Amino acid sequence: MTRKELIDHIGEKRSFLCVGLDTDIRKFPPCILEKAGDNAYEAIMAFNKAIVDATAPYCVAYKPNTAFYEAFGTEGWRALADTFAYIRANHPRHFIIADAKRGDIGNTSAMYARAFFNDLDADALTVAPYMGSDSVKPFLGFDGKWVILLALTSNPGSMDFQLTEDKDGSRLFEKVIRESSTWATPEEMMYVVGATRGEMFRDIRRCAPDSFLLVPGVGAQGGSLEEVCRYGMTDDCGLLVNSSRAIIYASSGEDFAQAAAEAAKAVAGQMADFLGTYSKI
Amino acid sequence: MTRKELIDHIGEKRSFLCVGLDTDIRKFPPCILEKAGDNAYEAIMAFNKAIVDATAPYCVAYKPNTAFYEAFGTEGWRALADTFAYIRANHPRHFIIADAKRGDIGNTSAMYARAFFNDLDADALTVAPYMGSDSVKPFLGFDGKWVILLALTSNPGSMDFQLTEDKDGSRLFEKVIRESSTWATPEEMMYVVGATRGEMFRDIRRCAPDSFLLVPGVGAQGGSLEEVCRYGMTDDCGLLVNSSRAIIYASSGEDFAQAAAEAAKAVAGQMADFLGTYSKI
Numbered sequence: 001m002t003r004k005e006l007i008d009h010i011g012e013k014r015s016f017l018c019v020g021l022d023t024d025i026r027k028f029p030p031c032i033l034e035k036a037g038d039n040a041y042e043a044i045m046a047f048n049k050a051i052v053d054a055t056a057p058y059c060v061a062y063k064p065n066t067a068f069y070e071a072f073g074t075e076g077w078r079a080l081a082d083t084f085a086y087i088r089a090n091h092p093r094h095f096i097i098a099d100a101k102r103g104d105i106g107n108t109s110a111m112y113a114r115a116f117f118n119d120l121d122a123d124a125l126t127v128a129p130y131m132g133s134d135s136v137k138p139f140l141g142f143d144g145k146w147v148i149l150l151a152l153t154s155n156p157g158s159m160d161f162q163l164t165e166d167k168d169g170s171r172l173f174e175k176v177i178r179e180s181s182t183w184a185t186p187e188e189m190m191y192v193v194g195a196t197r198g199e200m201f202r203d204i205r206r207c208a209p210d211s212f213l214l215v216p217g218v219g220a221q222g223g224s225l226e227e228v229c230r231y232g233m234t235d236d237c238g239l240l241v242n243s244s245r246a247i248i249y250a251s252s253g254e255d256f257a258q259a260a261a262e263a264a265k266a267v268a269g270q271m272a273d274f275l276g277t278y279s280k281i
Numbered sequence: 282m283t284r285k286e287l288i289d290h291i292g293e294k295r296s297f298l299c300v301g302l303d304t305d306i307r308k309f310p311p312c313i314l315e316k317a318g319d320n321a322y323e324a325i326m327a328f329n330k331a332i333v334d335a336t337a338p339y340c341v342a343y344k345p346n347t348a349f350y351e352a353f354g355t356e357g358w359r360a361l362a363d364t365f366a367y368i369r370a371n372h373p374r375h376f377i378i379a380d381a382k383r384g385d386i387g388n389t390s391a392m393y394a395r396a397f398f399n400d401l402d403a404d405a406l407t408v409a410p411y412m413g414s415d416s417v418k419p420f421l422g423f424d425g426k427w428v429i430l431l432a433l434t435s436n437p438g439s440m441d442f443q444l445t446e447d448k449d450g451s452r453l454f455e456k457v458i459r460e461s462s463t464w465a466t467p468e469e470m471m472y473v474v475g476a477t478r479g480e481m482f483r484d485i486r487r488c489a490p491d492s493f494l495l496v497p498g499v500g501a502q503g504g505s506l507e508e509v510c511r512y513g514m515t516d517d518c519g520l521l522v523n524s525s526r527a528i529i530y531a532s533s534g535e536d537f538a539q540a541a542a543e544a545a546k547a548v549a550g551q552m553a554d555f556l557g558t559y560s561k562i
Contacts, residue, residue, distance in 0.1 A: 067392035073400045077358040101385050105436040111348035119354045130411045130431055132438020155386040157413020160460055164447050179441055
């Protein structure tokens with residue numbers, strides 16, 4: 001998907017919500033589990049299809065988190081592939097992010113690119129920057145595909161290394177953004193920036209004025225959507241804000257899909273206001 | 282597997298070789314491909330079983346690289362799981378490393394731990410440090426299981442961020458080792474240190490005097506085994522040196538398994554000499 005297609009979708013829908021499919025069977029509504037019996041594949045697919053169909057009117061992106069599928073082995077991987085295919089077939093305008101945080105030496109990253117861009121047909125893949133340029137570049141150059149590079153994450157451990165200052169006073173996450181900006185354009189690279197430090201978005205925008213940012217940490221992790229938008233939004237939005245647990249587990253009753261839709265709709269309502277205030281789309 | 286069991290195996294076999302199963306169908310001998318037809322699972326399993334059985338006398342560890350399996354989707358993941366099971370059943374003393382370079386926020390890392398330690402029964406998992414302590418700790422505390430944390434990798438891009446000096450002159454890879462040493466003991470954490478910079482092992486041993494190091498980059502990537510041993514070996518060895526392509530693709534003829542065995546045997550012969558010179562086992 002091109003940047004323009006993504007922005008057009010955000011503009012029409014008045015939402016920049018990404019729904020994270022951190023699909024955890026242990027949190028599934030009993031009605032799903034009863035129907036699927038002990039078939040993990042059936043349970044995951046029934047849950048994901050219901051959540052996706054219910055939330056699609058209020059979001060522009062989905063982000064399956066690969067860990068939750070790998071935990072179920074071969075059947076989990078099949079559910080991951082079929083979830084991608086289901087979204088692609090039924091909601092073709094939605095941007096699909098494989099949240100896999102991959103990154104390895106060149107020939108290995110090239111294999112991951114094949115897995116996620118060719119086999120699963122993801123629009124984007126999250127990538128870890130620790131191994132540097134030749135671990136990231138094999139993911140670039142796929143038509144309409146995106147790298148989303150970890151910059152400043154939303155978890156407490158982000159303070160361990162990402163904030164380390166070098167001799168010139170640059171923090172590691174800033175160095176990651178600056179260096180990687182020479183590898184790719186804002187048409188093919190985004191950054192992960194956690195919502196838990198809203199004021200940091202000012203610093204991020206100094207390094208990456210035009211890039212889209214994928215923002216986890218609103219909702220269960222406590223970040224403020226208002227601060228993210230005030231400091232991080234650009235004229236053409238430039239944000240995809242993810243929410244996982246607060247939406248997909250909004251209810252554990254038979255109304256779980258309806259509750260997810262309502263939770264997504266509520267966030268999208270706030271987003272429409274912020275788009276009016278801080279963007280030009 | 283405990284540290285003592287690993288060291289005992291190295292001592293008896295006079296080898297600290299890890300064979301990397303970067304199993305790439307495009308490089309398979311024609312005899313394998315002809316027999317398997319277009320069945321990727323059958324081809325991967327036939328190749329891996331032959332390589333593992335042929336090289337087992339000369340190595341102490343195997344390292345399937347998950348990217349190469351994920352590239353074949355569900356069938357690839359099944360081949361990954363069955364490769365783990367095959368090694369476990371037929372070569373139970375061998376240490377099995379899932380080279381997956383995972384790492385994510387706490388609840389996600391916990392799901393990856395479940396995938397690799399419970400479902401695949403790996404002895405160890407490679408983990409990326411960028412997201413800090415709470416992305417690594419969920420992999421700790423599994424009885425006999427190991428985290429192998431990326432410190433200084435063997436690829437050119439390792440220079441982009443891993444060598445960045447902070448205000449006190451510590452490089453990022455040194456900070457990663459020092460910080461993470463407070464999270465886990467050398468009984469449950471190793472480090473990835475590339476062989477391509479032999480002299481760096483002196484600096485590594487200042488930060489991690491007792492830890493095992495997993496060392497890629499000997500062979501196809503050009504590192505010197507002698508330098509790695511001179512600067513990196515400890516009294517109880519403390520090294521697992523990986524070779525992938527130079528062993529598993531030693532021949533593309535019908536003798537591919539025999540050629541792999543000979544390549545592994547040659548490396549093991551050198552290793553026996555270095556164990557005599559630099560270790561006490």
